[in-house]
Amino acid sequence: MIEISVGIDIGGTNTLIGLVNRKGESLIETNISTNKHEDINLYFAEIADEINKAMDVLGEGYHIVGIGIGAPNGNYYTGTIEYAPNLNWRGVVNVVDLMKKYINTPVILTNDANAAALGEMIYGGAKGMKNFIVITLGTGLGSGLVVNGDVVYGHDGFAGELGHTIVNYNGRQCACGLQGCMETYVSATGLKRTYLEMLAYFPFRGALSNVAPDDLTAKAISEAAIAGDKVAIATFEYTGKILGQKIAEATAYTSPEAVFLFGGLAQAGNLIFEPTQKYMEEYMLNIYKDKVKLLPSSVDGANAAVLGASALVWKELEFPRKR
């Protein structure tokens, strides 16, 4: 029998489902709309249907060993999603129990950034590493910390929110209610805010001065920087400086072997890696200098979130956590 881990990534709009083998190959992928059903039971019933259909396509000889789910605010300890700002569901939803109602197999939940960290550990560049950090750069900034070979969930299951550590207590307003959170600087949204700030700062126009703020994208800023736009280049330099300073800080906490950058902004390559590398070394305490590797995620790509979620299952089977 070939063992299959089902990876599910619950996003604000779409839910991705993948049947993944132990090597990290996603054999079949499918997706459903996250918000189609008013009744959350129907949503999980539809996921179960999709999984069963996909297993039928694979045919004989395949066996599901578990389902891993990555979701915003997903709590590993309780199996619940609590008050996720981007999801339609109200209050506290026990995702693990709901999923098990429709498919009787072990179900494990965590948040999307922790899933990315597990994906990196099981299939990617962190194989064999015991201490590393994954920073996911999307609309916001997520993070998964791994210490002594285990994801850090903390006392309440919500550890690893580096996006809401502070860069500047008098800095930008964050949607979370705090001020100066790293996420307001280092993320696709943060990059756009910085571009606007740089336009305000410089006496000359930028290549994107003719684009309304509503229409500005991280991709356009990245392309402008490559084409030589001084405003866009300064935007990446500033973003990398803050990220580098924060990686130096994170090192003083958990002293990782490597920090992986994952997601859209990480695709900007040298534009983001060069300043980040420079400033992380500049702001690193002496004992840590030239020790921490800054690497692109090697699980990055279209189905990375599904792979990360599926990695939860292999991790639990192979290295069960002490609880």
Add this chain to the structure above:
Amino acid sequence: MIEISVGIDIGGTNTLIGLVNRKGESLIETNISTNKHEDINLYFAEIADEINKAMDVLGEGYHIVGIGIGAPNGNYYTGTIEYAPNLNWRGVVNVVDLMKKYINTPVILTNDANAAALGEMIYGGAKGMKNFIVITLGTGLGSGLVVNGDVVYGHDGFAGELGHTIVNYNGRQCACGLQGCMETYVSATGLKRTYLEMLAYFPFRGALSNVAPDDLTAKAISEAAIAGDKVAIATFEYTGKILGQKIAEATAYTSPEAVFLFGGLAQAGNLIFEPTQKYMEEYMLNIYKDKVKLLPSSVDGANAAVLGASALVWKELEFPRKR
């Protein structure tokens, strides 16, 4: 046979040695000068002599199961002290090998703040906790992080240097070479610097305006605050604000069940605990609010460092680390 763990605390001036039973009772304590011997071998030979003499005093029925050593820059993985700024020894010293030359028993080394964290876990208020942080407030600021029941040593053995995370990138010069480190604000030295800054800020004199900066002590500032000196009260408020902000930050990393304050400044009681508690909640991300306990260390006191070092041995015997 009654099992004894020997705890050794290597300080810049004195080396404290204690014979500790499993309950955390220090049965005999003694100490030697850290810098008496030019030859480091003679230093460890003298420690061994002291231990043997103390065992003779205890008499029959006692058995040493191991030696735990806490020291600045002590590295758990390598058993070495590397370039400790406050010690006489040059370069990298293998403390574990040297100690074993004179007493053939398991020897375990860590830094003093990690030893304090283990002391809290084995004998103190963190019994049964899997995720907590100890912050040691002395001349500087040390910290020990515990995640999933293990001290966080990180990839290189030097994790948990919260004293050198940054409060303000344009802030005070730190002896480490960085600028704005938490240690320059939150420590006995930091408190004195803040008192001077507050004297510069206010238009009125403080109760300690007649004391030369060289002669200023954290204790005097604490007494002045209790007596109602506005400058001293503002000094503690400011110190607690920064510590509270930093505990909110630390929570976003490891989401601890509790944070313990240990050492001299923690003895200031409400003067430091009240503002710290207030500001840590104010700056806490919503999901963490009202979850993290702020507590005084219950191992604090004259022999706390020795107890912490001895706890290394029990921890290793009872919950050996995966390596």
